[in-house]
Amino acid sequence: MRARPTIVTVAKRAGVAVSTVSRYLNGHYASPAVKARLATIIKELGYAPSWTARNLSFGRRGCIGVVVGSSRDPWFVEVFTGIEQELLARDTSLRLCSLDLRSARKPAIVLEWIRDRRIDGLIVVKSQRSERALLRAAVKEKLPTVTVAPQEILPMVQVVRCNDVAAGETAANYLVDLGHRQIGFVRGAPQATDSQLRLKGFRQGLAKRRICYDPRRVYCCGRSDEEAGSTFAKTFLKSPLQETALVLANDALALGFMTVARDRGIGIPQELSIVGFDGLPQGATSFPQLTTVAQPMREMGRAACGRLFEVIAELAPLETIELPMGLLPRGSSGPWSAMDRHWPTPRRPFRGNNLSLVLREH
Amino acid sequence: MRARPTIVTVAKRAGVAVSTVSRYLNGHYASPAVKARLATIIKELGYAPSWTARNLSFGRRGCIGVVVGSSRDPWFVEVFTGIEQELLARDTSLRLCSLDLRSARKPAIVLEWIRDRRIDGLIVVKSQRSERALLRAAVKEKLPTVTVAPQEILPMVQVVRCNDVAAGETAANYLVDLGHRQIGFVRGAPQATDSQLRLKGFRQGLAKRRICYDPRRVYCCGRSDEEAGSTFAKTFLKSPLQETALVLANDALALGFMTVARDRGIGIPQELSIVGFDGLPQGATSFPQLTTVAQPMREMGRAACGRLFEVIAELAPLETIELPMGLLPRGSSGPWSAMDRHWPTPRRPFRGNNLSLVLREH
DNA sequence: TTGTATGCGTTATCAG
C-alpha cells in the first residue's frame, strides 16, 4: 500500500512544479490546460491536501477553544450545537474545557492553550468572575476572544448576549395582559447579570403599565439551577399564595419550582401562572409545558463562532452582538380574572384535568 | 512586539543546536549542564513548542472525530464529558458532527474527514444502520475507529459497550426480591440492540428465579425517547393495571412514562414500581427519583477515547470493552407484598407522601 | 553527549 499522495506526487505526475499545483488548489492563476490536467490527476490520485501542513504554512492552528462552566448545562448544550454547526462549515476543530469536574487543573490547561497559542481563538460561555484570569490572559496575548452571555460586564472583550431587559418587560406585559396584577419575581444567583437585567425589565414593564411594583414580591434563590428552584418552592409554598403569577429568572428555576408545586397540588396555571426565561427544550416536555421568554440559543452559538472568525481574520473592533428574545406562550400560564378570586379555585382535581391534558396532548 | 520564540531562538540563545533543544524537550539525552541552561532560557523566553509543526513532523493531526446521532441526547452529553476529559489529558482537539440537523450534508463531511485524514481517529457513538457507510469507509482507510454502544453488531470494529444482558437480569432480580411477580417489560425502538439485550437478560432473570415469563407483559414503544414513553403511558394506563412493576428499556422512556402516570394519579411506587436503564441525571431530579440500572456513561467515553489512542499508537487488535452496569435503587420502586392486594391500595394521597418526600429531599 | 542535514507538506516570494 502506497503512502498518501502529496502535492509533490501530483506535481510530478502532471509534469509541473508544486507551486503551480498549490496555486491551482487555492484558486489562483493557472492556464486552462494545466487546470484540466490537474483536476483529473488529483481525482484519480485521490489527493487531498494535508491540513496540518497547510496550517503550519498559514501560521494558524485550525482549532478554537471553548470554555464553559459545565458542558452538561442544558442551555450550553443548545449553544454548543450552534458552535458545532459553524465549526463544521469552517472546517475547524475544537478544544473543549468545562470547568466543573476536576476543576483544579482546568484553568491552568486553558491558560496553556492561550499562552502557547494552541488555539486560534477562544469562546467563553457564561463567563463568571472566576474566569476573569482567563479573559485577562487572552486579551494580553491578543488572542481573539468572544464571550457568550457573560455574567459580568467586561469592557475589553467581544460579547454575544440577549436583550434580557426587553425580555423581562415582555414577561411583565404578557402577564398583565392576561389580567394578572399580583406578580412575583424570583431571582437566581445574586451575581447573575441576566437575572438582574430581567428583573429590571420586569419592573420597567410594570411601570409602563402603571401596575404597582411591590418589592416584597421579589424573591431570591441563592443559585440559578433547577434544584434551587425546587428548594425555593418548598419554602415559598408553605404560606398561602400571595401572587397569581410568578416570573422566575430562568427556565431551570421554573422547572424545579413546577415539579414541587405540582406535587403540592398547586394548580398551574389555574392557581398560579409560571413564566421562565431561556427556552430550554425541557420546557417543551414538562407538565404543564413552560411558558418562557426564549433565547435563540443555537443562534447565539453560531453568532459567537462567526464573530470569532471575523476577529481572527482581521482584528475587528470590539463589538457587542445583542440578539432578541421571544415569548413562547405555553401551558404554564393562563388568564386571571378578578371573578375567580371570589369563587376560590379548588385544588386541582387529581384526575381528569382537561385543560392540562389538552395542552399536553397538543 | 517580537514574534513568538521558536526552537531556533532557544538554540541560538543557549549556544546549542536545535536538535539538542528538541531532544531536551522530548526527554531524550542531554547533559545536566545543557539541561539546566535550557530550562532557564526556555522559562525566561516563555517558549512553547508549536503544536502544528510538531504534528506535521509526527505525521499526525492531533485531532479526532466524534460522530453521534444527536449531540443533545442527554445520554451522549454524559459520554461526551468522558471524551472531553480524556482529550484534555492528551492534548488533542476534536471535530464533532451530530447527524440530526442539516443531516443531508453531514455524512459527506465526515467522509471527508476520513478520506482526507483530517483526523487521527474516529469515535462513533450509538452507531445505527445509517452510519454503516461511515464505518466501512473508516475501515477501508484503516482509520482507527471505536464505536460506543453500537445499535447493531459489527464484526470489524472496536466496541465499547455495557453488559445489557446482565443489567436486564439485575432489574428482574431486584423486583422479584421486592416481592413483585407481575412484571412488565417495555421495549424501545424495535431495532435497538440494547433494548433487546435488556429484555433477554430480564427473561433470564425471571427464569432463574422460576418466575413465569408472560409474553403478553412485553410491550413495545415504536421509539426509545421520552416522548415515546409518554405516548405509551397514555394508552397503557387506559386499562386497569395488570402489573405491579414495569421495567422500561431505558430512562428516557421511563421518565416519559412517569410524567404521564403521575398526572393520571398512579401511585409510584405504591401501585406500580418503575425501573429504567442508563442512569441519566434527570432520573435523580425526577419525582419520584427513578430507580435504574445505570451505565458508567462518563467512563464509557473515557474508555472509548483511551482505547482509540491505543489503537492509534500501535494498530491494536480488535477488541470489545464491556463495562458493568449497576443498580441504582431509588424512589420509583418499592416492595410489593401479597397482602396489599387484598386491601386494595388507595390512590396516592395528594399531599404528604412521606416516602417520596424523604427521597426527594435526600 | 552533541551537531549536521534532511524530511514533514504547504504556501509565498521572486525570477523567468
Add this chain to the structure above:
DNA sequence: CTGATAACGCATACAA
C-alpha cells in the same frame, strides 16, 4: 502564466 526555492517549526537518522 510557471518554476525554483525559501520559509513554516520541529523531529530524527547519522555522523562526530
